[in-house]
Amino acid sequence: MPNTKAFDAALAELSSFVAKLSNAIDREQVEKMLGMLMEAWSWGKIVLVVGAGRSGLVGRAFAMRLMHLGFRTYVVGETVTPGVGPNDLLIAISGSGTTGIVVAAAEAARRVGAKVIAITSFPDSPLAKTADHVVVVPGRAKTSEETDYFSRQILGMHEPLAPLGTLFEIGTMVFLDSIIAELMHRLGKTEKEMKARHATIE
Amino acid sequence: MPNTKAFDAALAELSSFVAKLSNAIDREQVEKMLGMLMEAWSWGKIVLVVGAGRSGLVGRAFAMRLMHLGFRTYVVGETVTPGVGPNDLLIAISGSGTTGIVVAAAEAARRVGAKVIAITSFPDSPLAKTADHVVVVPGRAKTSEETDYFSRQILGMHEPLAPLGTLFEIGTMVFLDSIIAELMHRLGKTEKEMKARHATIE
Amino acid sequence: MPNTKAFDAALAELSSFVAKLSNAIDREQVEKMLGMLMEAWSWGKIVLVVGAGRSGLVGRAFAMRLMHLGFRTYVVGETVTPGVGPNDLLIAISGSGTTGIVVAAAEAARRVGAKVIAITSFPDSPLAKTADHVVVVPGRAKTSEETDYFSRQILGMHEPLAPLGTLFEIGTMVFLDSIIAELMHRLGKTEKEMKARHATIE
């Protein structure tokens, strides 16, 4: 019988963390975020997503799903991302709420009249203060000292290692997938209808 | 009080899925994967990671963590990924086990003597059959019909939408983060030691 | 005085190659490509770009410029790339015209009624045969044996090294930037007008 004690402990801790998410996430914050996304949908506004490192990967997984739902969505830093304007929406993801390029992106978006939703563990962080709306997702234990992501990569700095260091990203992935489920519901999309759309090409 | 019923249901389903992962994942499979990773570490061998779409994002999150642990790790399709050779390791992630570029990558790796670990929901899939070792992570309900990822993107085909369609990716992210925790344990790395390494630059 | 003979020779060869491009590129082929792009613009159709390795980088540089001109443009393999349909346009770049994922992308696009323009050195290549229209850009000396890009990366295979191996990419970059210049002219866009658009945000 293999001894995978640290593996088992991490799996248990992550599972316990995900189980507590439902109580930890404020439904008023969720409702407001959903409202802002539904408005972006109705008005054909752009939804930009930004995040650095693993938060950036989680953000891209969300953007993929938004695109599948028919949103006009882009990821900051990718090739074809257009400029935004009034009432476009930026979803800015940073556990610490201090990552320089994410805060700068939020400030730039505000400057042109776009709305900013911050997803962060710290409601008093610079990112949260810049945002129009904040959804607190727990999991990040402390803030980083170096706020510039490229500099952090060059300096070899990263969040504490697993399992503690990844709670925020896993929490955010689970949270955002649940947001997608609610959007599907509200947009009246069903798997079946979407399959019908695809059937035309098969 | 906001009504976020579909959000709540998705969160509950994802949480229940993660809670069952510990029983669902075979520890013999985990142990063998850990052994192969430890060997790659000891011999300074390369660990390549490959996946398409959201599985690719989860794979990249894993590669980041391997790199933080000091592995020589690369992601197939990125800029600086080198060729591999005998006893290098390819971690190939595909829920359905049928994604064309992932299966082709596994076959190419085997051809030059590299070892392949498949992470998939389907132990009888083409990917699993190509691999030296398979770890089954549940979550993908059915296999895709179109196996070429770029073609699928062009055809607008994607896995069923949330919450069902994302169980495999979330399961794999949680699984791989737990693998990182066990590797940290086995490599004798502690957060503290790693901080000490970083302290020299602060 | 430094001796940089190989540097000087490469620079001279690249310069001579670029100087000959104007004669080498068929204006009827250019005109037809411009017509297809103008149609995509007029009808609000999507322009997808696909390429592997360095050709993929050149393709992305083109997509950036198309986006700046206001095209609805995406890069195959990036996060938010939507499916395409009838009369959307795929620009497929492959020097050899044999790269597997690029040919597969071209075939998928044709299947759903999208138009395909191949940019390649080989007018008889599989890619060229799949395409609705071919623009021949010289520079690639021979075709690759392994057609799957991910496999080629894993196998450590790449085009011959500089300067010979990069003529196609440099030729394509110069060619596509000249296409942008002509599109600007035809769309009646001037630097000045575009600056005026930006002035509102400064």
Place this chain on the structure above:
Amino acid sequence: MPNTKAFDAALAELSSFVAKLSNAIDREQVEKMLGMLMEAWSWGKIVLVVGAGRSGLVGRAFAMRLMHLGFRTYVVGETVTPGVGPNDLLIAISGSGTTGIVVAAAEAARRVGAKVIAITSFPDSPLAKTADHVVVVPGRAKTSEETDYFSRQILGMHEPLAPLGTLFEIGTMVFLDSIIAELMHRLGKTEKEMKARHATIE
């Protein structure tokens, strides 16, 4: 006979620009850059590449070629980029020399004792002043006002459109490919030898 006047003019201007590069690039600067790269090779040091937007794409094309030559090379912002230390090398590309993330990366690299080579049109720019060594590649006409790349993307700001706006990137691509040719020469690598290495896997 098609009228592609703007296309022809752009092609002519780009060709004339490339033809003048050989005189425009200072061979002492080239020699010093080659020396720094050869030292990185000899000592097994890391060569990081950083750039934003189209300069980033050109940087990645260079990194691919360095990797093919056997350098330990990475691109800042990609998944598996490690931290650097004393005598590692950062190649920082920015036409204006003001792009925020590139300058920040250069500063971070200096802080840990890595060497920085700036590729820029402006020898008095912030990037050039941060660098250990500067190679001036002409082509960028003026400096940007907004220095944060992500902010520029969000604000829809970009360099002037073709052909003027792309001279720096094309010049840098031609320049860096010529650097690769000289490195091949100095490292005694020939196409033939490298093919022999590949033959073992075919």
